[in-house]
Amino acid sequence: MENRYQEHQSDFKYLLIINDDLECEIKIRREGNASEKNLKDNIFTIKEASDKELEDIGRIYDLFDQFAIENTRYEKIQMDKKAFIKFALNIKPILRDNNAELISSKEIIESDLKLIMDTDLKENEFSLKKLNRIKWIVRLNKGRIALRDFDKQTENNKEILITRNYFFILNRNEFLDIKFYASSLLKTTENSEILKLALSEEIDGFKFEVGENLKRLINPSRVYEVPRTLKGELRTYQKIGYSWLVQNIRSGFGSILADDMGLGKTLQVLTAILYFKEKGLLEERPSLIVVPPTLISNWEHEIRKFTPELSYYIYHGTNRRFPLEDYDIVLSSYGVIRNDLDLFLDKEWFLYIIDEAQNIKSPHTQQTKAIKEVNAYNKIALTGTPIENRLTDYWSIFDFTNKGYLSSLSDFKDSYVFRIERLEDERSLENFLAITKPFVMRRLKTDEQIKGELPDRIVNDIYASLSKKQIKLYNAVLDGIFEEIDELKGIERRGTILKTITSLKQTCNHPAQFLGSGKPKIKESGKMELLITILENIMDMDEKVLIFTQYVKMGEIIQDLVSKKLKREVLFLHGSQSRNEKAEIIDRFQEDDNYKILIATLKTGGVGLNLTAASNVIHYDLWWNPAVENQATDRVHRIGQEKDVMVYRFITKGTLEEEIDSIIKTKLDLAEKAISVDETFITEMTTEELKRALSLRL
Structure with missing residues (x-):
């Protein structure tokens, strides 16, 4: 062997050969003149090594000693996994410096x-x-x-x-x-x-x-086709919201649609229901929509206007009867669900939608517990208030749409409420926002992508229902009046008609205005209940609002009831005040953040004033002339106004208000020419036309 080595006079390298069992054998490769295919002839075991080769090989074993890898000199080295890791990380990188190469049964990769x-x-x-x-x-x-x-x-x-x-x-x-x-x-x-x-x-x-x-x-981004039978067009952000609802329903995710007031939450939901109607999924299971009583008329109007293909049934009132026939939508109220819970538990529902979901923000009330007991394939909560500002309220609404997802209330308080609200822990907040993101959609009027789609003023017709007391008074005003009018002529006839119209409008506003009674109650008027609901939302948004009425007496009633209910001072601007008094009221409203609500009679607040601090306008009663109404709205929407203005027009369903408003809208292009600046155009109607316009339609 010695002769063979001397004969070739070749250099050598050490080969560290590792097999699948992490066994390392050290061999020697001598560089000679052998051909490639006979290369193996140049590889020798340690027993075949020359003295010189044995002398240098000790340095390789020293490396194993240096990194505490157990070995016996000149023997094969059996490594366990821990030893092999040391070898791979520490010895392998320096083999070349020690005249050695690695041959492994598998590639070693860090x-x-x-x-x-x-x-x-x-x-x-x-x-x-x-x-x-x-x-x-x-x-x-x-x-x-x-x-x-x-x-x-x-x-x-x-x-x-x-x-x-x-x-x-x-x-x-x-x-x-x-x-x-x-x-x-x-x-x-x-x-x-x-x-x-x-x-x-x-x-x-x-x-x-x-x-x-x-x-x-x-995190789907699919935009669904709008149902073919939808009457009306969706804005881009509404298509996104509708598509999000459809996708969440298909995926089994409950949804909280928390868009700003006036951005069309009702329309987006109805469009989603219509989508599933056209897919044939409402045939066996209807959808249940639960709203405050004040909003039932508004939902009914929206259904009839935008989705007339959806059949609906209103289950509300003292003489209510649960429907035996099949409907696409059953419309009811929070109190009715609580009182008639068993009837709703016995029914299979496809969608279960609650509007003004802040009504269940207190998890321990009987109303909240009843609402949450009703089961459905999918649940949707609508709210215009920033629920993320109150995490326990958020939990209760989330527990309705996705029960158990945020754990129990006590666990939620420990995991999120304490850490976010008390410790201001950013990581907990980020986690909370991440895990709730697919279930909550909230767009604001101030969002850049929304502002570009909205007109400068957004007009919403809001429908109120008459209370029982209002219905009795309304019918009493009309009792025998048409026979009386039929016998009158000329100025006497016109005077009687105008007096009747005024009485009916005052009755729609509040019985106390018509009767002149001194102790008005909120529940006596559907409009007043609706006003409180909308004002609570506006106050939650920390915005200001201007309320117009034609009547000083009605302004006083609003001021009294609203200030007591909302526990805040309400300003009132009317014609009998001096110029200085008016100026002081306007300055307080414009400059002082403590004053959020200003009532103004239409003739006083509707002309020559700058009230741009408000971003909301409510027309409590309508003037029935678009020019006068728009002039009043312009007190808010004018130079200096930096926000889009939300306009709410209150209309009492089934009364002369709804009928006259409909007549005006059909003549809108000619309104200023064809209709006078007050209600006198009604006096020219025939008695039959008056019956159709003024009679109560419930």
Whole structure:
């Protein structure tokens, strides 16, 4: 052997040959003149080594000693996983400097790790109930492996993973994080908990990655076609809101639509219901819509205007009878649900929608408990108030739409309320916003993408119902009046008609205005109840509002009832005040943030004033002339106004107010020419036309 070495006079290198069992054998390769195919002839064992080769080989074994890898000199070195990691990280990089090469049965790769959460679900398969089909994957520098297999193959907690082609030496910190959370993640099978993980992309601060497919499914951007039978057009942001509702319903996500007042929440919801009607999904299960009594008429009007294809039934009032026939929508109120709960529990509902959802913000009231007992395939809550400002209120509404998702109230207080509201913990806030994002949509009038779509003033017709007392008074005013009018002529006839119109308008406003009684109550007037509801929302938004009425007496009633109910001072601007008094009231409203509500008679507040501090206008009673009404609104919407103005026109359903408003709208282009500046055009109607216009239609 010695002769052979001397004969070739070749240099040599040490070869460290590692097999699948992590056994390392050191051999010598002598560089000679052998051909490539006979290269193996140049590789020798330690027993065949020359003295010189044996002398230098000691330096290789010294490296193993240096890093505390057990070995016996000149013998094969059997490494365990811990030793192999030391070898790969410390010895492998310096082999070349020690005249050595590595030959391994698998490629040795130092690898970073990334935990990925994903799914194979397709869009038409995806729903909250199927989220347990989630996949946890560990991505390596080359390839990926299922977390369950990764966890099993690294049971000894050594940061090495052996696959068919590779020895992966794993990033220690990333490895320890994944190992620490692997068991917990693999045991998480509750769909809502899986969704929270996907949305937050973390567990206790440990960040993982959500795959593109799952990310697309939980944050869809699809815009659905508008139902063909919808009467009217949706603005772009309304199409987005409607599509979001449809997608959430399909996915099994409850929704909180919290757009600003006036942005069309009712229309977006009705469009979503119409979508499922056209898909044939309302045939066996109707949708239940629960609203404050003051809004029933408004919902009815919106259904008839925009979605006449949807059949509806109003279950409300003292003589109510639960419908035996099938309807697309059953419209009811919070109090009725509480009183007739068993009837609603016996019915299968497709959608269950509550409007003015702040009515269930107190989780322990009987009303809230009753509302939450009714089950449905999907639930939607509508509110115009910024619920995120009060987290416990948020929890109660969220518990309606997605029961259990935010855990119990006590757990929620510990996990979020205390940390966010008391400790101002940014991480808890970020997590909270992340896990609730798919379920809540809130757009503001001030959002740049919304402002571009809105007109400078947004006019909303709001419909009120008469109270029982108002119905009796209304019918009493009309009792025998048409026979009397029929016998009159000329100025006497016109005078009687105008007197009747005034009496009916005052009755629609409030019985106390017509009767002159001194102790008015909110519940005696449908308009007054509606006014309180809208004012509460405006106050929640910390905005100012201007309320117009034609009558000083009605202004006094509004001032009295609103100030007592909302416990705040209400300003009143009217004609009998001096110039200085008016100026002082206007300055207080314009400049002092403590004054949010100003009432003004139409003739006093409607001309020559600048009231741009208000971003809301309420016409409590209508003048029936568009020019006069617009002139009043312009007190708010004029140079200096930096906000879009929301205008609310109160109309009492089934009364002369609704009929006359309809007549005016059909003649809108000719309104200023064809209709006089007051109600005198009505005096020219025939008695039959008057009956149609003035008679009560319930």
